[in-house]
Each structure stands twice: as structure tokens, then as C-alpha cells.
Amino acid sequence: MDSASRFQRPRHFAVWRACCTLAVLVASTELWSPIAASGDSGHLRGSGQAANSLLQPHGAARELASEQSAGCPTPMVDMEKDRYQCVVWRKVCVDQNVIVSFDPEVHPKTSMGTIPTLNVTEIMYNIPSKYGIGDRYRKGSALRFPALYVRPSNDMEEEPELQDPHFSSCTLPILMFAHYPYNAAETFRYIFEKLVTLQEAGFFDRRVTLVPGVPPGTRVPSYTKFWYGSLSDRDVVSLSELSARRPADTPSNATWEGRHIRCFERMMGCRIRYDRYGLRFYNAGQHVARHYMPQYLSQSAAFEERLWQTRQVRLPSDPSVFKLVFISRNADQSAVGRTILNEAELVQRCNEAAGADLPPAAWGVPYKKFFCFPHTFGESQLMDVWLMRRVDGVLGMHGAGLTNVLYMKPGGSAVEVRPYGFSGRESWANRYARFKMSSMAEEPWPVFWYGIDTFNASLSEPGMFEKDDKPHYSKFRVIKARDRHVRITWPSLRHQLLNMAAVARTHDRYMSLRLSGSFYITDDVQPAEAPGLDPHVNKARQRNFTDPDAERQLAVQIPISQQNLDLAATPDRLAT
């Protein structure tokens, strides 16, 4: 396809511009010949198409862009950087989730071409539920997306806007589909991280409008809006909202026109696959933290006040205090499961730790004391980022909350706790937080994963879906086990507190604990994983630890990362 050539005849273009109704398009088909139809016109790819690969209006269309809305920026997409065979539509309107093409190159009235489609019908989602992930329902998991409907415009358009479309050159929406849009941890890992990597590679700039794929009529989750918001200067919007029948003067920050327009010179659709591209999870978390830094710093005082009002917590700024935040669940979340039943007792024990429960001076680490406190994540994402920049570690039950560790300064730690029946030995638990913090693409790892798996059955209690056990609830044993409440033993918490203090934000020290197996324990401080089973480190070097104190002694012989400790002790500030 040669999309540049169609704009190389200004006279014809002027005709089109003056009266770009479908009727005129149809009446003047000779305008568009001799443009060859292309069956693959939706894919602007390949090195031979360098001129086309920058997806911006060409030639006269550029004039149109500046004339139409003076001063509006032009979104930029470089199709050479596309990894996912994204589809490009030209001259389309969106109307009630339908994509309506006016592109003469692929319109049945002017061409033998085929309108590009995006096959989304094998994409899965778990039914959104106030109880969290819908995979707890037998028929609520792995639901399939309906097909995305793309059709040519016709003479029976109901909407006046589509009877006389004016295509925006300023706004370029990109539909982004991937599996499990209502699982926060999956959203981060299956798609958001890849979008950060793609943007850094130059695929799309901040001027595009990001349209996350969700089933028609359902909301884009707040975490998706927050994360995608770090990649675009326009509001993140669902296709339902973008394509809604509303007055065109309705204000909107999703478009550069500032109002609800629905017809675009260019629009794209991508199906992001789960492959080996990217996998730079910490990088993506840091991207979010950097982007929101001006905002969270400006609200610092309000966040401090809120910590005090909700939890009577004042965060010590003293770097000799090791700060560990517990991912605490609100009443609704706790009703479902995954509560740390003895949270208050553990927080108190941590804060009263003395003697042999504290890092010995001989270790030469900066920490003299521990400070533990609970925080409910997800209520203000901005506050969560702010908080994570100020703590040394986070502890929580298996779940998306642990994704917050990726906002931390380098050398931060996460302790993941799993209920009885849901350890990494017998389930997929290791695929989430541990996987994200152990990416081969980010060695040496900037943040460290520690685990406590519950093996003593009497330390866990069933969650709501296990207790009620209705016929339409999931039959999978591990799905029920995942939601069990847990009592964490003090010896296991003490062990990980001392481990994190000994490591002192130093990767090589962490690796020493990792190779010995003492980074990942059971409730009674035994190895949770046999040597050779850690897929993320050299199998030949994995050992069985017997004495946890001896392992920490070994770790503290390794030189400390003063750089990471200095960064942690220095408050975030904006670059000047």
C-alpha cells in the first residue's frame, strides 16, 4: 500500500476536504484510483515502507491537521517499532463500540480492499466482582471477549456525526487488548510493562489516547487508568466511553480537541501477547513513580496526615530504622479472605523487638530498630507510590498488592505470605510477585523477594468462598486455598526481618541468601523449596541452609551497597 501517494494531489484533496461526505467520496471514485487496494492495508510494516512507518498525516493531510485545530499536537506512532502486528485504521468513526470505516482504500464502494480487523475473541477475562478476581466463580473465569465489530460506513448512518464526518488528525486512539484486564497483577505483567517498554523503544508517544480493551460497557479499572496515565497526556478511556452517543461539545480530556469527538484520521488496535518481550517490571514501576513524583510530593503533608488519622502512624525518617509496611485488607476484602489474622500482634512485636531480634552492631548495617505498620493499599494509588518510596520493605499475602514493591527505591524488599495449600510447591504462586522481582531482563535485581509459605494447617482459616462452598463456586482447590486467612509465626517474620536488615539493599547479599534457600521459608523456618528448584538462579549453586544465623553471617561479609542506602536515606525531590 502507498498511503502517501493519495495525498500527493492537492487539488483533489481540496475537493475532498471541502465536502468530505460519503456521498461525495462515492461520487468521485476516480479521485482515489489508481490507488491499489491491499489486502493487508492495516499493517504498516516492513523496512521497505520507511516513509509510511511514521504514522502521521502525510502531505496535504498535515495541512488539514494544522488548519483544523491550530496548535494541537500530532500524536506519533512508529510502525517500525511495532512488535504485535497492530492494526491501523484510517478515516474511522467509533459509534457505540463499533468501528466504522470511511477509508476509500478499503471501502466496498471504492475498493476491493479489506477493512482490517483485530481478532480479540480468544482474549480472556475474569468477571469483575466486588470480591476481587472473578475466577472464584466456576463459570466466571476465562470468559472470552466478544468480537470487535468493524464495518464500512453506509448511506443509512443513524448518527449525524457519521453522516458528515470530520476526521481528527490531533487525536489518535489506540485500542490495547490483553488477557485478564480485571486482574491488577496480570494487567501489570501482561500489558502495562510491555507498553512502557514499547514507548521507550519509540513505538508511540505521549500524545496518543490509550483505550484499554475491556468488555463493552464495563469500566476501565482505576489501576489501569493510573498506570496507563503515566504513558499518555490524554485521559485513558474505554471504547464504550469514546464511542458513546453524546453531544460533540461534551468536554473530554481523552481527545486533543477537548471535547467528545468520535471520528479520527488514524486509529489503531493492538493485541499485546504474553511473550518474552520487555519483562522489565521494575523499570515499569519506576516509570510510574517518576511520572507521578510531582503530584505525590505536592501532597506529602496530606498523606502524612492521613497516615496519622487512619493508623496513628508517623513514619520515622531516621535511616537507622528499618521500615516495613504490612498490606492490610479493609473489611470488605477481609470478608473474602487473605487476612493476616494476627497483624496487630505482629506489628507490636516488630516494633518492640529487642536484643537478639535486632541486627547486631557487628553486622555493620545501618539498622538499629524495626518499624512495622499497616496500610490499606489501593484507596489512593498516588499515596501508595509516595509510601513505597519511603519504606524499606513491604509484607503481604499473595496478591496484586505486592506489585507496589516495584515503586520502591533500589534495594527494596517484599515478603510474600502464602496460606496453607497455596505454597509455591503446590501452586502457581511463584509466577506473580516472585517472577516480577526475579526477571532475567533486570539482573542484578533491583528489588528482592522473600517468601513465607504456611505448611502448618492450623495456622490458616478458610475464606468466604471455601466456607460457603456453593455449587457455582470454583472447584479448584488452590483457588480456595489462595483466599485462606493466615496467622504468621513470629519466628518466620523475625527471620525475614533479620534477613532484610542483613541484606541492607545489597543485591549480592540477597543472592547469597537466595542461593542458600534461606530467603524462602515455611512457617517454622525450614526451607520451602528444595535446592535446584529455583528457576531464576544457577541451579548448580543452590544449597540447603541449616542455620539461618550462619547464612546471615555469610551475607554480611559481602560489601554493602552504600549507593542504595544513600538513595533510600535521601528524600525524593524533583530534578531541577
Ligand SMILES: *[C@@H]1O[C@H](CO)[C@@H](O)[C@H](O)[C@H]1NC(C)=O
Ligand atoms: C480468532 O482467533 C481464534 C484463536 O486464534 C481463532 O480460533 C478464530 O478463528 C479467529 N477468528 C477470526 C474471525 O479470525
Ligand SMILES: *[C@@H]1O[C@H](CO)[C@@H](O)[C@H](O)[C@H]1NC(C)=O
Ligand atoms: C480536564 O482536565 C482539566 C484539568 O485537569 C479538568 O479541570 C477538567 O475537569 C477535565 N475535564 C474532564 C471532562 O475530565
Ligand SMILES: *[C@@H]1O[C@H](CO)[C@@H](O)[C@H](O)[C@H]1NC(C)=O
Ligand atoms: C501448628 O500451629 C499450631 C498453632 O500455632 C501449634 O500449636 C502447633 O504446634 C504447630 N504445629 C507444628 C507441627 O509446628
Ligand SMILES: *[C@@H]1O[C@H](CO)[C@@H](O)[C@H](O)[C@H]1NC(C)=O
Ligand atoms: C534439603 O533439606 C531438606 C529438609 O530440610 C531435605 O529433605 C532435602 O533432602 C535436602 N536436600 C538436599 C539436596 O540437601
